Amino acid sequence: MIGAILAMALAAAAPGPATAEVTAPGPQGPLAGTAIDAGPGAPVVLIVPGSGPTDRDGNNPLGVTAAPYRLLAEALAARGISSVRIDKRGMFGSKAAVADANAVTVSDYSADVHAWVAAIRARSGVPCVWLIGHSEGGLVVLQSAQSAEGICGVVTLAAAGRPLGDVMRDQFRANPANAPILEPALAAIESLEYGNRVDPADLPPALLSVFAPQVQGFLIDLFAWDPRQLSASSPVPLLIVQGDRDIQIGVSDAEGLKAAAPEARLAVLPGVTHVLKLATAPGFAGSLATYSDPSLPVAPGVVDAVADFVTGKAAP
Numbered sequence: 499m500i501g502a503i504l505a506m507a508l509a510a511a512a513p514g515p516a517t518a519e520v521t522a523p524g525p526q527g528p529l530a531g532t533a534i535d536a537g538p539g540a541p542v543v544l545i546v547p548g549s550g551p552t553d554r555d556g557n558n559p560l561g562v563t564a565a566p567y568r569l570l571a572e573a574l575a576a577r578g579i580s581s582v583r584i585d586k587r588g589m590f591g592s593k594a595a596v597a598d599a600n601a602v603t604v605s606d607y608s609a610d611v612h613a614w615v616a617a618i619r620a621r622s623g624v625p626c627v628w629l630i631g632h633s634e635g636g637l638v639v640l641q642s643a644q645s646a647e648g649i650c651g652v653v654t655l656a657a658a659g660r661p662l663g664d665v666m667r668d669q670f671r672a673n674p675a676n677a678p679i680l681e682p683a684l685a686a687i688e689s690l691e692y693g694n695r696v697d698p699a700d701l702p703p704a705l706l707s708v709f710a711p712q713v714q715g716f717l718i719d720l721f722a723w724d725p726r727q728l729s730a731s732s733p734v735p736l737l738i739v740q741g742d743r744d745i746q747i748g749v750s751d752a753e754g755l756k757a758a759a760p761e762a763r764l765a766v767l768p769g770v771t772h773v774l775k776l777a778t779a780p781g782f783a784g785s786l787a788t789y790s791d792p793s794l795p796v797a798p799g800v801v802d803a804v805a806d807f808v809t810g811k812a813a814p
Contacts, residue, residue, distance in 0.1 A: 544629050603719040698711055735763075741766075742766060770799060
């Protein structure tokens with residue numbers, strides 16, 4: 499009995515993986531992130547955030563407090579995988595990297611990914627880094643991997659499988675409450691797809707935050723990318739992970755990425771929401787509840803799919 503108690507006490511006192519604040523060079527100042535070191539020789543993943551003001555933990559001031567990136571990083575460390583999760587240029591810890599966080603393009607974010615890859619390789623000595631992109635970050639890592647030096651492979655989590663304009667049209671149409679603003683929303687999307695900015699005076703107040711003048715340049719660039727083309731031309735191994743309870747991105751998006759890259763691996767995970775957690779109840783509300791609950795772990799299927807892919811254990 500004493501031996502068992504002592505063993506439990508030692509296990510409880512055992513230090514976890516080392517965590518450190520890290521930086522990479524940005525355009526005008528440093529890019530910032532958090533590293534978790536799983537030990538010598540461990541593979542390293544770089545976790546690239548989704549859209550808007552989403553921080554390195556996967557939270558944003560618009561109501562998402564689920565911390566999915568932090569929880570994923572910690573779960574991967576328990577599987578022997580190191581990680582670096584990052585703040586985007588101009589935001590949070592990376593605020594000094596650019597003067598205007600909205601004056602960016604997908605290629606700018608890709609340049610930052612390559613800066614991180616170089617910094618991670620220099621810091622850890624690994625020959626290459628695995629890229630994990632969530633939501634909009636999936637597009638970023640697919641674009642980044644087109645120049646594959648130092649990149650082992652790519653994982654997309656809940657990433658669109660079509661141009662963003664098509665995704666946004668479906669999102670607006672899916673909610674009956676959007677009926678009064680649907681026509682101007684669709685018109686704004688079409689204008690931006692053609693590279694034309696939208697006059698805020700032509701937008702109802704409910705759409706001013708979505709199509710704010712300061713983000714329209716980024717949206718024009720974003721709408722021009724087709725992730726299927728990037729998936730098809732990926733020179734590195736690709737894993738596509740998608741939950742079937744995602745209220746923002748559908749399983750058909752993941753299937754579109756897979757169809758464009760037949761050699762990619764596809765994991766469709768039952769019950770998993772956009773923030774990589776198991777829905778708490780049936781229906782829309784059960785999925786939405788996971789966005790604000792940091793006590794819920796990342797779904798085990800997500801951790802298994804990523805860890806097995808990175809460590810080479812996934813079936814062909």
